[in-house]
Amino acid sequence: MTTLKHVDVHVEGIVQGVGFRPFVYGLANRLGLAGRVRNDVNGVFIEVEGALSGVEEFLTALEREAPSLSEIERVTVVSGEPAGHDGFTIAASDPSGLRRALVSADSATCDDCLRELADPADRRHRYPFINCTNCGPRFTIVRGVPYDRPLTTMAGFGMCAACAAEYHDPGDRRYHAQPTCCPACGPRLRLHDARGAELCGDPITGCVTLLRAGRVVAVKGLGGFHLAVPAAHEQAAATLRGRKHRADKPFAVMAADLAQARRLCAIDTAAAELLTSRARPIVLLPRLPDAPVAPSVAPGNRNLGIMLPYTPLHHLLLAELAEPLVLTSGNVCDEPIAHEDADALARLGGIADAFLLHDRAIHVRADDSVVRPAAGQVSVLRRARGYAPEPLALRSPARRPVLACGAELKSTFCLLRGRRAFISQHIGDLENYETLRSFVEGIDHYCGLFDIRPEIVAHDLHPDYLSTKHAREIRGADLVGVQHHHAHIASCLADNGDAGPVIGVAFDGLGYGADGTLWGGEFLRADLTSYERLAHLAPVPMPGGSAAIRQPWRMAAAYLRDDHPGLDVARRNAPHWADVLALAAGGINSPMTSSAGRLFDAVSALLGIRDKITYEGQAAIELEQHADPAETGTYPTAVRDGDVLTLDGSDLVRAAAADLAAGVATPVIAGRFHNGVTDAIVGTCRTLRERTGLTGVALSGGVFQNELLLERTTGRLREAGFRVLRHVRVPPNDGGISLGQAAVAAARDLM
Template sequence: MESCVRVEVRVEGIVQGVGFRPFVHALATRYGLAGRVGNDVSGVFVEAEGARSAVAEFLAAMERDRPPLAVIERLVVTEAAPTGAGEFVIVPSEAGGPRRTPVSADAATCADCLRELADPTDRRYRYPFVNCTNCGPRFTIVRGVPYDRPLTTMAGFAMCAECAAEYHDPANRRFHAQPTCCPACGPRLRLVDAGGQERDGDPVRDAAEMLHSGHVLAVKGLGGYHLAVDATSEAAAAALRSRKRREDKPFAVMVADLDEASRVCHVDELAERLLTGRRRPIVLLDRRAGTGIAASVAPGNRQLGIMLPYTPLHHLLLGEVARPIVLTSGNVSDEPIAHRDEDALARLAGIADAFLTHDRAIHVRTDDSVTRPFRGREMLVRRSRGYVPEPLTVPWPFPRPVLACGAELKNTFCVAKEYRAYVSHHVGDLENAATLRSYTEGISHFLNLFDVRPEVVTHDLHPEYLSTKYALELPDVDVVGVQHHHAHVASCLADNGEAGPVLGVAFDGLGYGTDGTLWGGEFLLADLAGFRRLAHLDPMPMPGGSAAIRAPWRMAAAYLDHGYAGRPPARLAVRRRNADQWDAVTGLARQRLHAPLTSSAGRLFDAVAALLGVRDTVTYEGQAAIELEQRADRDERGGYPIGTLPGSPLRLSGVDAVRAAAEDLCRGVAVPVIAARFHNGVAAAVVRTCARLRESTGVDVVALSGGVFQNLLLLRRTVDGLAGAGMRVLVHSRVPPNDGGISLGQAAVAAARDRDCPTVAATGEVTPG
């Protein structure tokens, strides 16, 4: 007879609120085991006893067949003496002690709920709030912990008898699903006009009719309001642009299903998984020609941001509209997304003709996530809904709890303890009071949600960043400043679970350097604890300071004036287009008057974009560089040489590339060819510089970070060149390469210094703490 064994199992990870206990109960019943399962502050505990082979199969199935939303980070099994228990039961949760259990992200509607939504005989037929343990709102409705209904925005909806029976039945997929509801007891959908007056009729069908008629509709989603129009209507898309004051930045498009996505864009296997997975981000994909999508949706862009429905309401609306719709953040440009009903009505009334809304409150505003496939891996551009607040685990501990305050643009913050880093949802640019309030509220929510009392607070070195000022005002904490580009490289290291040292290439717009100048085209010898600046782009003046960011032609003027000793070719169109200000701007550059020096790679891309007539002024960050990439001929393999200037650190002459591009332009070479040769030249310069630094350092691993490396043409050419030169390359996947990943890097640096890690920065060039 087979021996009887008993095991005690500790399961950690995202295992609460995702149906793990009923899953374990059903599994134990299937294998004829006795024991119990329950929640506590650390996760799920399981005690199971029975035949040794059955217990072994039970343990294997627990990991293999876990519920769709469950993420097992750690599973520890200890054998104990059998007790002779006769049944397997789910026991009440155990409280007490520090909370260690992560909260699940919001998840797209599952197939079972979609079947109910479409079944005329089901009591939840066409009910826009159908959900279960495997799907639906999570993070956006959680007000506190433990994750129980009274601490969610569903607290005001008392379950009817039928829903309560499902909620308390371990065999039902709605067992302890906190948002469980139905038409009899749950939230109610309404269509209201811009004045807040409710309209009679079916809200979804009437909303679809409004979209067909070219109106702008505000739609309440999981993390905030969206603005929607018919994506095939040029007039509607143009009207939305005008009202939203979003002149050029592409809109996202929601399509009904994968087939429609494939008709609009080129969808490979990874893109299919991203589009149809539970996270449902916006996926940036190459668009197909002749799809019927209005030109104003993504003007001049080879790609579209495509997403599939992720709420029951989206499915119902797309089913009625029967065509793609624009679905973009419900805000005026530069403001946070509206998520509270009264605020949305006040702020969006001048944009939306009507509001498709409901009475389930959103506790945390959360924008849609944006991602793209890159060589078989996901590369996030914005990490938010569907991903947050799930933790990023790292191989090294955080000795003390950390709050990392992030950067100024594309801000995220990060709270970290033990082996987990909780990077926040996308907050946005910390440039106004509304966004700053969202930032501080978000930090308070995370600290409470994950029971973190920070002892170390990290910040960017820029003294004027609002995130820096916030950090410096916090009492009773150790404050650590982390240089911007070191944080970028550390973010890439943490993203890949590596400690360094690496040759870190950080290319972005601007970051405050340890010498008081503005960096942005950096080659660092770095590990998590410190760095040395080994090379960078040769600094150039930014005439007018921040005015040069808004008007890239100013950077073209500075580069051309320097490259041609004050006498650039008169036939260059960029000079003629800006003749009335040219001399004044070049004068600022020469005199270094209101013209701070910068080694920024982003400003170099701006200069070339303006030179080629792609973009003299911008309406959103990075626009000139993005449009320059869009214009580049992907088949061109020629490249402009970029020389290295003597000295230490090494300096790369961006002027060489600008001058070569200008000469080609004067010779009549096509703009797409010049744009490609510039990209290829920059990539080759990165490869050549890293190869040279490898010789002097012995380090052959390169980490690529910074917003400039969201440029796929540059990234492909650079990765290919580095790999061809025999170097191993690290790129981002779990957090964005842009400033949205900075907070993770800051936290990783603080932890490494806390662990007293030796640093590669033997010269002492360590970001001051």
């Protein structure tokens, strides 16, 4: 006699919008089981019954064979009495209860859809909005959960009979694919001139014709608008740079496929996997000397940011253009990316010569993510499209829901409930109304999407950050201030599932210190609840305050003082050099800072690389690009003893100045400087290990975006016997601050 078994199964994780229900339907039918499956606000609920052996095989295969886009967090199985189900069905979604279901990130077009896109016999041939359960828009079109069509921006597109048949067929890969559509019933592509008038003809062909003529085209993508020109067209790239007011910051380049990308950059297996992943991020890679890319695309940079097409529209454009394409964010410098048609026409009208538009609304704007392969790991430098809003799992659950408002630059926010940390997509610098509005709207959307009502609000200590001001305006929640560099280290701990304590090395541009001064070159004893400042770079004045950030030569003056007055940096800035020295000496409008970022700025200016910057971090980035990676020489740094160690960064600057005066080549000096910073970090960590007994080191802060410094520091610390934690899933820069704030606030709430 066959033993019957009935189980109720709840699957949590990323299991909606990824073909999970049809997978369960097919699995149950294959094993001869009865029951039903449905979406609910927590994930996927399954009732399954039949022969004991079949149910056991079902439970094993449920995780082993799950769809590639799914990420199962937890499977809960409860046995019950057989209910007498007749066959297996897919039931209607249950929208009741507290929403805990996850929303998938947008996913690149799958191979099956690409084959249909290229097939002249297919009804979706050359249709720019082709998708299925295995690919396509998700987060950027979702208005709410459960993830069903009425709660997406596809709600207004009624399915034709052919699409509806696919949508309702459990054996079809478009079964309950919410954005499914075709040319007969879906969104429409159109090409407009700069005044907004629609142009006749095929939009793809018309767009490519304009691009080949050197025109700038605004292209509506998945999470917002891009500005496009051919990557090899110097005049077009220079025109785009001028109109966008983006003097130097590199543009990203989209290649049609790996073969085309390999003509631009050195691509190893790890890089290829990143480029072809479903997230399709921008990947920073070494540029080939003969890469067919215009000088204005990435001036003075030996890397290129490369990505591959991730929408059908991109594939069609790249195939017809037959050459790589610059695709940079559709905005004016420092503004958020445009994502609505009317806003794009208004804001980009002075930049773009034409607009490639469509009528599928983008509900949430999302920039392209930026990553870099590094020594077997991935460094995420900007986390956005393809990754957000998928949560990170924390080591310990929060007792109460937390909102962390992040920092000022590279803004993100984080919502934490239980073990799930929902980090927003990259929003930008909170320096104008549009970005602040995007930040506030994003918080409201995430709170609604995941049904989270924060009871704790965490923020930076800086009183003038707009993120801090917003946090203080929220009523009915407990406020928790988190020191900037403690948040950096806590972010690294949370990223690695570690509770600490560790020696935290937080090197960045600036952060508000507990003593009211500007920190940025910090060695902390830190865990998730507290920190202690153990060592730091010796403070120096920032002559002119924020002017010293925009004009790094001022930091060179502050470090050199009256030494080496004959150096070129002093001659280049002679009209103001003496005045700046006087400001620094008198402490007038010259706040003291221990910033490592400002130290890198000083050496960059000293070597004649960058006296003035046009984007954040430029001087340090170009210093790294200039350094000879083969150089093994180094500069020493004196460490003053005391309860808190002080590292004299001026030793590094003076040593560099002495070599410069002696005629040593600047790439050699830049290499020695990087080695000197590495030596200073490793030596200080050794001393702190003797004092504290700590053997773990966490590296965080924007300075550790520097690949040369990160790799050398990591290697040397490991050689010295340290366990090294570095960022993998969230950025080391201020884009990771919100995660650290959330982790600290939750840990303190458990005390």
